Amino acid sequence: MYQAVITGTGLYRPPHQISNAELVASFNAYVERFNAEHAAEIAAGEVVALQPSSVEFIEKASGIKNRYVMDKDGVLDPARMYPKIPARSDDQLSVMAEIAVEAARQACAAAGRDPSEIDAVYCAAANMQRGYPAMACEIQAALGAKGYGFDMNVACSSATFGIEQAVNAVKVGSARCALVVSPEITSAHLEWRDRDCHFIFGDTCTAVLVERADTAVSAEQWDVLGTQLVTQYSNNIRNNFGFMNRCEDSNGRERDKTFRQEGRKVFKEVVPMAAAHIEAHLGQLDIAPTQVKRFWLHQANLGMNQLVIKKLVGAEAGSEVAPLILDEWGNTASAGSIIAFHQHRGDLAQGDLGVICSFGAGYSIGSVIVKKR
Ligand code: CO8
Numbered sequence: 005m006y007q008a009v010i011t012g013t014g015l016y017r018p019p020h021q022i023s024n025a026e027l028v029a030s031f032n033a034y035v036e037r038f039n040a041e042h043a044a045e046i047a048a049g050e051v052v053a054l055q056p057s058s059v060e061f062i063e064k065a066s067g068i069k070n071r072y073v074m075d076k077d078g079v080l081d082p083a084r085m086y087p088k089i090p091a092r093s094d095d096q097l098s099v100m101a102e103i104a105v106e107a108a109r110q111a112c113a114a115a116g117r118d119p120s121e122i123d124a125v126y127c128a129a130a131n132m133q134r135g136y137p138a139m140a141c142e143i144q145a146a147l148g149a150k151g152y153g154f155d156m157n158v159a160c161s162s163a164t165f166g167i168e169q170a171v172n173a174v175k176v177g178s179a180r181c182a183l184v185v186s187p188e189i190t191s192a193h194l195e196w197r198d199r200d201c202h203f204i205f206g207d208t209c210t211a212v213l214v215e216r217a218d219t220a221v222s223a224e225q226w227d228v229l230g231t232q233l234v235t236q237y238s239n240n241i242r243n244n245f246g247f248m249n250r251c252e253d254s255n256g257r258e259r260d261k262t263f264r265q266e267g268r269k270v271f272k273e274v275v276p277m278a279a280a281h282i283e284a285h286l287g288q289l290d291i292a293p294t295q296v297k298r299f300w301l302h303q304a305n306l307g308m309n310q311l312v313i314k315k316l317v318g319a320e321a322g323s324e325v326a327p328l329i330l331d332e333w334g335n336t337a338s339a340g341s342i343i344a345f346h347q348h349r350g351d352l353a354q355g356d357l358g359v360i361c362s363f364g365a366g367y368s369i370g371s372v373i374v375k376k377r
Pocket of ligand 1: 058194203205267268365
């Protein structure tokens, strides 16, 4: 068995950003328009009037202040309310592959590797652009990488679950330099007309390179001390979009074909699960939570992260312990904990311990315990 190390990360930042004020202005314009168009049905009690959104609610309930998106105009147009991303021909690089290649090149540069040295590609994300060929095969070809690639989806835990696949492949010798890319174009699967969730998500792509320690060349390396994954079935976060929709005589545009959740239940059920999972995983390695210098947690909700940290170390989550990126990025599905790791590890010293942990739909939780070399 070989020791696996993380040698580089990359982060794609989409071209547009939307503040809460811009988002709420467009949502409320949509609500006004809807209520005016349906005034007679609303008066007759046949249609329920829509309620406006508010910046104050969004910030207080979630901690989110901003999000990046692939297309801003389509999202903010009250007559459209979803991104406009033109179709590409089969011989053009697809959108998900394009952003994955950019993040992957950054990770390779950080690790001192040429992309042609990659020999395994995991495209791990909450949504895939198409059924097949696998996004990973297209990304592999665009990078000039070798070996094999496949797609995997465990919603918000896709990236950590992908890291475990990469770590295991490196450990047993089936890959020497494995890439985990998480292109998360969440804006395409968010119902921007629903005030309960219209503020939650943002787009991005992250990349993580996992290599054999004995052949790694980067100046900065993180020993992977352990990975642990768990799933427990729940309908509380769900999206029924899929290839069977046509057979169900669905046009794929019904409300249940985009993200839905019971946010309160998710909050209540996932916080104790995530804290217990991290504590048990650390316990297996004889590490007390208080010995961990940094927790790079899933970025869905500020309050959730504060509670997880309180359960683990008995204190509020200051940015020293659990850095927050969702204020700027929103919930970027599986990329959130990786963005936190990418942006907030530079100050840690040799021997410092950290935990990357995702939690989300499934339910799914994935933890990766790392130590700086
Ligand atoms: N503006 C003003 N008022 C609002 C708004 C709004 N935008 N939205 C809701 N309200 C109102 C509600 O109607 C409600 O009113 P009332 O009390 O009169 O009924 C009141 O505010 C409170 O509403 P909630 O109970 O819903 O508010 P919460 O305090 O629970 O906050 C959150 C809502 C922020 C959603 C919170 O519950 C939360 O963050 N929960 C955790 C969610 C979570 O972690 N989910 C993980 C999902 S991510 C994942 O797994 C990846 C999926 C794949 C990605 C797909 C891409 C799209």
